Amino acid sequence: MSLFSYERLIDPILRDVRQLIPEFAGIEAGDEVLDVCCGTGAQVIEYGQYGILALGIDKAQNMLNIALKNKERLNSRNTSFYLADATALPFSDDRFDYVSISFGLHDKERGIRDRVISEMKRVVKKQKGSLIFIDFQVPLPKNMWAMFVRAIEFIAGGSHCRGFRDYMSNSGLKKVLKDHLLYEEKTGYFKSGIVVIVKAKLNSE
Secondary structure: OOHHHHHHHHHHHHHHHHHHHHHHOOOOOEEEEEEOOOOOOOHHHHHHHOOOOOEEOOOOHHHHHHHEEEEEEEEOEEEEEOOOOOOOOOOOOOOOOOOEEEOOOOOOHHHHHHHHHHHHHHEEEEOOOEEEEEEEEEOOOHHHHHHHHHHHHHHOOHHHHHHHHHHOOOOOOHHEEEEOEEEEEEEEEOOOOEEEEEEEEEEEO
């Protein structure tokens, strides 16, 4: 999918979901949040509106160019963006109060997906930190939203589409949480059951 399509089509559709994430997850002004695979920066900028200290990373410079443009256009405070690979985050252990990923897991091959989550676990604060996952619910409900999602993923094609199919055939976030020894602290379903948001903690055992 082109950057134009994502910014003009997908970001507006997801804006209401992005707006409710800080309250849903209990993120407060002054908390430090890392958003990985931040894309156009929409979630990072939304965090900034709440006084959250938000940092976004993405490995695609063209996406970050859009994020930086939006930051300047909206005079977004408390936000910053960096070019970085989510499978090798350039941050120290136990750094962030929260680490989030918004629709950045379903499009990745399983090995990459696992490395991204391992890095998220490494940089979040072990005792008080939380991971926030926003992605598609598995299985998708049988409605028009689900038809739209499948069409978009088909159009995206390539490794994106292969990742989506693997994610859908392997229980989505449920398997992610189990494989990475994470437990659900809070879960919510939105957009007619298409979107699931999970606030997860590291398993202390």
